Amino acid sequence: MNERYAKQTILPEIGPAGQARLGASSVLCVGAGGLGCASLPYLVGAGVGRVTIIDADVVDRTNLQRQVLFGEASLGQPKAAAAAARLTDLNPMVEIEALEQRFNAGNAEALIRGHDVIVDGSDNYATKYLLADACVKFDRPLVYGSVTGMEAMATVFHARRGPCLRCLFPQAPTGWVPNCAEAGVLGPLVGMTGSLQAAEAVKLLASPDGAMNTLIGRLWIMDIRDTRQQIIAVRKRPDCPVCSQAPSTIELLADDVEVREIGPREAHELPDCRLFDVREPDEYAAGHIPGAISLPLSTLQDGQARIPSGTRCLIYCESGARCRPAAVHFKAAGYREIFSLRGGRKAWQAAA
Template identity: 40%
Template sequence: MKLSQEEANQYHRHLILDEVGVAGQLKLKTAKVLVIGAGGLGCPILQYLAAAGVGTLGIIDDDVVAISNLQRQILYSTDTVGQPKVDVAKKRLEALNPHVNIIAHNTRLTRDNALEIIREYDIVVDGSDNFATRYLVNDACVLADKPLVFGSIFKFDGQVTVFNYQNGPTYRCIYPNPPAEDTVPNCSEIGVLGVLPGIIGGLQASETLKIILGLGTVLSGTLLQIDVLSGKQLKLNFKRNPEINITELLPSYEAFCGISSSVQELTWAKVQENPSYYNLLDVRTPEEREAHHLGGLHIPLSDLNTQWNRIPISENLVVYCQSGKRSAKAIHVLKEHLKETTLYSLKGGVNATL
């Protein structure tokens, strides 16, 4: 295998690096990397890996572009709102580098498909935003013996590390158990500084390139924490826990993380097909309600136990919040009181309608 003249021109700044050169660029060309999620972290990860010449890039995501994504998900634009993220990303990345093979998996990663998909790649980069997916990805990478480049973001803070690298520690070594349900909100509920995913995603791309090229010190057993408001960085060392032994995937990662699967979901498109058939209940805060709402009755989740009797008798009630997490919890509260009502959680919440 060799580089074409077009590739040599495109990768010139790599080729003149003594530590990379033609041999290193060929390593990149033959590498296969899977990126979990094409959102805030996934966008910069994908762009830098594609630009660097990673030969095969897989993208797995089942979401569509929403207007609220554009504050940080820089692969997308207003004219792509409503389109599948993996399709838009594939088109944009192929325009950036036609020498890279982009494989779009327009689906959600589940315990049923995780091992089959992950086994096709050399390295997995996690850009997911929920604990159930993180534990699933970790366990699948351990079983498939694949290094996992991890990143997470929270408001103004970010973390980066590498799991399962050369028999190093895994996600469960530092986070053996998930946090209690609803104790850690995601960015759709609490917000995130738009530039932060770019910083953390860029570092994840850097760790991926280091692994492929065999350069530098990989962040295995080291958790890098960054606070963009103060500019402070902190490295925390951790070791492999020999008592953790992953032999198979769990039956349900949602159940492991305390997420109930018994809540029925309904899309906004389905509600709009017959709006008079459904009553709406907004369980967000007054501030969120004032900023934007979809109509219907408003009772904050914190008041639901005492004010549920304000809800009119209805056979079909659609409960909504910003992302779908609080509405699912609200349904568990309402089930105790509205036993004759069919309860739905709006899938993706208000975010999915923007």
């Protein structure tokens, strides 16, 4: 028996058979941020045979508060590669692959089919929904985790055995999972959530016959402000927009939000188009394009805004810089065509 795994192999729930299953298994971790940094060392330490890490980001100093695989020496390095280097030192027996790219609709199938269990370490809802839909389509258990501020959630989605993400939340409420770049987050809470994800992944892999109960059909919720924990039952919805469909018909939407920049003249000719002003209220009050609805970017990002439904919209700010971050929220609200006004409000005025 490998000495490295002695402390878990003696557990009756794992045993030599469970350890052998772990060694023959593979995990895909989408994201090497706070959740990935917490789950990956335990997965690699436990002796999962093969681990793939996909992340397109580089390490910056604000990450170090919670992304514990990195240090000062990692600043500016790709997260996937920096995490892989640290993890290889932790356990050189594990085959670790680092992919410095985004998880997207194009690479989803090969990545998901190529692994036994998928761990969601992403920090934005576009990726979370794409990943969750892809795991339904390609039939893999997804160990889900999310942390916003002082609150965390974790569960296991496996449509064959229980609900999927869209049974729980049919679509991403705007601002529901703000990016860590936009909202604060408590480091230790991220660590707890990622550790729990690692534990669920190890259980799924070491004991696939269900000898241990996983979080399939149960949602763990932690409010760390008063350390209040809940586990609530989540049921499969017969009318779920994704897992009630035949897997072959599930459509994966590209996660990259496409925003087309257009000039004022072209904008005037767009049919059935809602117009939104994403500047702050004082800027809107000081003057806006007639008919524009005020939805400040700050309220979209903190989840305060309710976006009226529609399929096509034109958004504008002062110069255009705020349109792209705002567009993510319109896409999540169901808009299929999103345009931004080239040159912002100034260009509109100049053209009028």
